[in-house]
Amino acid sequence: xxxxxxxxxxxxxxxxxASKGARDFDEMCTTCHGAPGKERSEIGVGLNPQPPKLEDxxxxxxxxxxxxxxxxxxxxxxxxxxxxxxxxxxxWSIKAFAGGLLRMDPDAYAKTLEAAEPDDASDxxxxxYEGAHSHGSGYHHQDK
Numbered sequence: 001x002x003x004x005x006x007x008x009x010x011x012x013x014x015x016x017x018a019s020k021g022a023r024d025f026d027e028m029c030t031t032c033h034g035a036p037g038k039e040r041s042e043i044g045v046g047l048n049p050q051p052p053k054l055e056d057x058x059x060x061x062x063x064x065x066x067x068x069x070x071x072x073x074x075x076x077x078x079x080x081x082x083x084x085x086x087x088x089x090x091x092w093s094i095k096a097f098a099g100g101l102l103r104m105d106p107d108a109y110a111k112t113l114e115a116a117e118p119d120d121a122s123d124x125x126x127x128x129y130e131g132a133h134s135h136g137s138g139y140h141h142q143d144k
């Protein structure tokens with residue numbers, strides 16, 4: 001799958017953003033794509049078409065192609081649209097981190113997460129709810 005990457009300006013400091021994208025990647029992407037030492041969840045395994053392992057396909061996509069995929073999603077797949085809930089800076093940070101997966105073994109992945117910069121934006125769009133979970137569109141219910 002290749003997105004049209006024309007017209008997207010890739011930040012000059014992309015490599016330095018990776019530590020800012022580590023936590024978001026771990027929380028939002030590994031469910032479907034897995035990561036070094038982290039298998040896909042049952043959700044990711046059950047999707048059809050199968051989401052790719054990013055350490056395998058990531059190097060085949062340009063930075064602008066991956067940004068467009070994360071920003072706009074991919075229709076008729078399980079790839080969600082993150083553009084409405086994440087600003088461009090945050091999406092570039094996720095892309096920067098995902099771009100380094102090929103060079104990571106499971107230990108390096110775990111150490112990177114431990115050292116990752118706190119995500120200041122996560123308070124704006126919380127991923128976790130104490131004792132509850134979301135079904136989108138503002139609907140939440142208590143876990144039993």
